[in-house]
Amino acid sequence: MSDFSSLGLSDWLIQQCKQMGINKPTPVQQSCVPAILEGRDCMGCAKTGSGKTAAFVLPVLQKLSEDPYGIFCLVLTPTRELAYQIAEQFRVLGKPLGLRDCIVVGGMDMVAQALELSKKPHVVVATPGRLADHIRSSNTFSMNKIRFLILDEADRLLEQGCTDFTKDLEVILGAVPAQRQTLLFSATLTDTLQELKTIAMNRPFFWESKSEVRTVEELDQRYILTPEKVKDAYLVHLIQKFQDDHEDWSIMIFTSTCKNCQILNMMLREFKFPSVALHSMMKQKQRFANLAKFKSSVFKILIATDVASRGLDIPTVQVVINHNTPGLPKTYIHRVGRTARAGRNGVAITLVTQYDIHLVHAIEEQIQTKLKEFSVKESEVLNILTQVNVTRRECEIKLESTDFDEKKEINKRKQLILEGKDPDLEAKRKAELEKIRKDKKLFKAKIQKKQDMLKKKKHQQKNEIKVLQIKRKKKTVKANN
Numbered sequence: 346m347s348d349f350s351s352l353g354l355s356d357w358l359i360q361q362c363k364q365m366g367i368n369k370p371t372p373v374q375q376s377c378v379p380a381i382l383e384g385r386d387c388m389g390c391a392k393t394g395s396g397k398t399a400a401f402v403l404p405v406l407q408k409l410s411e412d413p414y415g416i417f418c419l420v421l422t423p424t425r426e427l428a429y430q431i432a433e434q435f436r437v438l439g440k441p442l443g444l445r446d447c448i449v450v451g452g453m454d455m456v457a458q459a460l461e462l463s464k465k466p467h468v469v470v471a472t473p474g475r476l477a478d479h480i481r482s483s484n485t486f487s488m489n490k491i492r493f494l495i496l497d498e499a500d501r502l503l504e505q506g507c508t509d510f511t512k513d514l515e516v517i518l519g520a521v522p523a524q525r526q527t528l529l530f531s532a533t534l535t536d537t538l539q540e541l542k543t544i545a546m547n548r549p550f551f552w553e554s555k556s557e558v559r560t561v562e563e564l565d566q567r568y569i570l571t572p573e574k575v576k577d578a579y580l581v582h583l584i585q586k587f588q589d590d591h592e593d594w595s596i597m598i599f600t601s602t603c604k605n606c607q608i609l610n611m612m613l614r615e616f617k618f619p620s621v622a623l624h625s626m627m628k629q630k631q632r633f634a635n636l637a638k639f640k641s642s643v644f645k646i647l648i649a650t651d652v653a654s655r656g657l658d659i660p661t662v663q664v665v666i667n668h669n670t671p672g673l674p675k676t677y678i679h680r681v682g683r684t685a686r687a688g689r690n691g692v693a694i695t696l697v698t699q700y701d702i703h704l705v706h707a708i709e710e711q712i713q714t715k716l717k718e719f720s721v722k723e724s725e726v727l728n729i730l731t732q733v734n735v736t737r738r739e740c741e742i743k744l745e746s747t748d749f750d751e752k753k754e755i756n757k758r759k760q761l762i763l764e765g766k767d768p769d770l771e772a773k774r775k776a777e778l779e780k781i782r783k784d785k786k787l788f789k790a791k792i793q794k795k796q797d798m799l800k801k802k803k804h805q806q807k808n809e810i811k812v813l814q815i816k817r818k819k820k821t822v823k824a825n826n
């Protein structure tokens with residue numbers, strides 16, 4: 346492996362890397378840094394924890410040092426926590442430059458952000474929704490001179506998932522110059538490659554790590570087959586076991602909904618585990634506070650939704666537990682990638698019910714690895730089953746007495762209003778669409794039934810003709826005899 350100087354980086358940057366314990370470039374850095382320094386667009390697809398952030402931060406800082414001005418670089422990323430993490434890397438590596446950055450994310454004071462933006466920071470790190478809001482509502486800053494546009498977790502930014510960024514991206518792409526370098530990074534770029542190619546057009550350099558296996562070697566990937574009702578008991582048992590055996594390990598637990606995240610956190614607290622939650626229905630300040638508590642190992646357990654599945658770099662995380670089997674292989678890849686980062690070891694355990702087995706097969710096919718069973722003493726799990734399920738029920742009742750569901754409804758309405766839609770009209774439209782969908786389904790079923798009947802009739806007729814033909818044949822044979 347070559348060193349950083351052979352990649353064309355300046356001494357001051359190499360010194361900064363050394364201070365961070367970064368001595369030799371990782372493969373993604375080795376391949377992408379020279380291409381970016383050459384002025385090419387770049388798409389980098391490398392495994393989780395392989396140093397993709399520095400692969401774009403380093404060349405941008407080098408170019409910024411040659412021609413410093415603001416706003417020089419815009420980084421877009423799907424989550425607020427990730428925006429802070431990326432800005433921190435820019436700040437640490439860019440310290441000798443006196444780098445000024447500005448973080449533009451939802452849930453934080455918009456006026457303060459507008460003021461910072463007007464001061465022409467060198468680097469803006471943003472989530473698309475809030476930045477698009479600023480572009481729509483303010484003329485105190487301009488991005489028409491940016492040299493670099495970076496999409497971190499690029500496939501997530503472009504996919505149309507539950508949070509759809511496409512409208513905001515359109516606004517942002519309209520505000521940045523066509524003459525720029527575009528850099529796209531993720532551990533799972535291949536699915537959205539075509540769309541990405543339309544954004545990066547300047548002799549794009551595409552780099553993908555060669556290995557077939559899409560997760561890192563250092564990761565021990567396991568599953569536990571469990572009935573739905575016993576899942577929580579397995580979870581409590583696993584946490585207890587890891588806490589007893591490895592006091593200093595941190596554990597990340599992923600679950601599918603905000604409500605379940607909240608309930609699981611309440612439940613683990615009842616069992617006196619040091620846990621905190623992270624999901625999108627929490628106030629942003631609380632989200633940051635909880636993440637900070639987890640990062641500093643004051644609380645060793647973080648229960649999160651997929652808002653934390655991408656990009657977060659927390660070296661102490663030794664275990665990832667999937668409380669639900671992810672519906673998409675790429676969600677699995679990002680979730681389990683929160684451990685075994687930068688060459689460290691880690692364990693990922695997925696709780697699988699009998700209804701999720703097809704999902705596990707899809708995951709195994711994508712990652713080209715078979716998950717191994719994690720052996721557990723079932724009797725120990727069954728011993729705590731009743732206590733765990735009763736505690737869960739108590740927590741559910743407690744949560745129901747708060748306005749959690751109501752808040753969810755309000756949040757949904759707020760989001761629609763922000764998108765310029767009327768929540769009542771939207772509900773009506775949804776109901777109508779649902780009705781059309783149902784009618785369509787009924788119609789299809791009716792047609793299918795008719796077709797089946799016709800097929801049956803045809804088949805019967807064919808059989809009858811055959812019988813007649815045989816009878817006739819027999820008759821003629823008889824008559825001939």
Ligand SMILES: Nc1ncnc2c1ncn2[C@@H]1O[C@H](COP(=O)(O)OP(=O)(O)OP(=O)(O)O)[C@@H](O)[C@H]1O
Binds near residue numbers: 370391682
């Ligand atoms: N050349 C290097 N040598 C050693 N450590 C490195 C090197 N480059 C980066 N790191 C460290 O590796 C860790 C993971 O890097 P980073 O967060 O950039 O991973 P990533 O590839 O973006 O992962 P993800 O796909 O999960 O976002 C960080 O703590 C970072 O400081």
